[in-house]
Amino acid sequence: MRTLAIAGAVTLLLGTAPAARAIDHSKGYPGFCKDDKGVTVVVDFQQLGGDAIVRCNPQTTAGSGLDAIKGAGFQIAGVQRWGEGFVCRIENKPGAADERCIDTPPAQAYWSYWHAANNCAWDYSQWGVKNRRFIPGGFEGWSFSLNATANSNPVPRIAAVRPGTENTPCTAVEEQKPVTDNPGEVQRPVQDTPPEAGHQATETPQPGAPTGALPPPKPRASASPKAKDPTGNIAFSGGENAEDVNAVVKRTSGASDYAPWAAGGAVLVLAVAGFFVARRRKRADG
């Protein structure tokens, strides 16, 4: 009977679990950053569907790319193998049915990681998300790369321009050295990169490769290219209407408010009952 009930609950759960999109509204605020202190995070879902999301992380202290995206309220999941050093899922996309996020995602389908100073063109990050410090007042971009090569990695389709600063020049910030050199924390390696592939090409070692140090970043074109015209931006939102991340986790997992209390109660009842049983048996033995 109980197994039947469980089987029923299981099918119910399987049938109703939606592809959740959720924002932690307590962190960051929707839209571009209003000043040059925080960092604007752009998530472009590309073929995964849905409007892009732009949110600001108003953090004034230095932080990694991971701090930037988490501080802006996005919901991310790392791979089981590397932890959050390799971002595998943003806003529950790609879903668990397509990508189980156990090992590093394949080169054909992964979240590519970009950055840009204000008013500059997007740069494919040379380093992993934990190894970069975000540019204050700049941009962090995430764009889903599906069946793309090193040269055709899709640039986030939102120009890295804060509203109201369209006429300021692009002051490129030199790529800093990684914060750590944990080989597990590098951006997805791109194979078969031609030597003159332009500023988007990266050459980072394979995760787990026995190299002592990472190669130095490639020299970039002398004049940093300007950002595209922001009028070409695709539709985006700030995720204002998205549900709260914890609410979504709770809803999709079928959790109940009372179950933890029941569990605590069961533990307590069993402990007390165990105590009395032990005492009774001790007395019976004399």
Add this chain to the structure above:
Amino acid sequence: MTSYFLPRDLHPAAWWVWSLGLSVAATRTTNPWLLLTIVAVAGFVVVSRRSEAPWALAFRLYLALGAMIVVIRVGFRFVFGGAEGTTILLSLPEIPLPAWAAGIRLFGDVSAESLLSGLYDGLRLATMVICLGAANALANPKRLLKAMPPALYEVGTAVIVALSVFPQLAESVLRVRRARKLRGGSGKRLQVIHSIMIPILEDALSRSLQLAASMDSRGYGRAGLVEARHRLLTGTLMIIGLIGACVGIYATLDGSTPRYLAAPVLSAGLVIGLIGFRLAGRRVQRTRYRADRWHLPELVVAASGIGVAVVLFMTSLVDPANLNPSLIELSWPLLSWEPLAGVLIGVLPAFLTPAPEPPFATLEEVAAA
């Protein structure tokens, strides 16, 4: 039906199946609610169904061992960088390390998230250890040896001697403490530990030697009648089979290992191991005196353990988030009804099995007759 609840000791293998079911369930989750419930279930069943035998006293030691595991796991988060996460609880001074030790951090910031992940992880391991302790407390190791298949006879002898060390230590502690009390011995706590350590170790060692000698004199471990080449073959087959089975079981239980290590290696290992079993079993000829049988209560015990594992496997396929509490955002771990109900199946043996045979029951019977 009236004979169902007549006091008797159950088949030890039933208790082992039950406790392995509980520990497999524990491997599937890091949810503290579920893990604590599993520990409570195991503890309650042990309290209500353990016998008065010495090995039944070891459960307390396993509880202490579990607590130690949790403390060590959390403690290491303090020592080796616990800064995953944003809620920094404590800023310890970081000890700078040379460049070749990059990636290792000594002390530094400690975040609530990493402490919690250490706690959940440690709790899971502790729960598994406590479940094994429950099996050790409930199952009679000597009768388990009797129930071993003939092929595992030699391996089984060694394993059971090893398994009974811990319970024997527990009993030694009690005996030495009782002896000290009778002599009026008291003193500071540290001094007591110091003064009972040697007698306990001495006691356990001499009893092991005694056990070995008595087993030897009864013909255990005799291997003279079989060809050396034959023994090598069966031994190799069984070891390869056991290694394959271990790797396969590990891969099946751990979701992050490649799938080709799971079912193929497990089944190949089982097949090779079974061939070895057959070959080895042919040469060991032993009869059993009043072999333990599986009756209905044994089946109930085994089914409840397997039931817990199956429910947790099923629910973890559906809602992984629930069984591994998310640490994105600090919050109370969530829980749904299905896994909780599944874990509570494990408490059934405390009610649906006969009580253990009281000690000296047979002696009293003889005296009354």
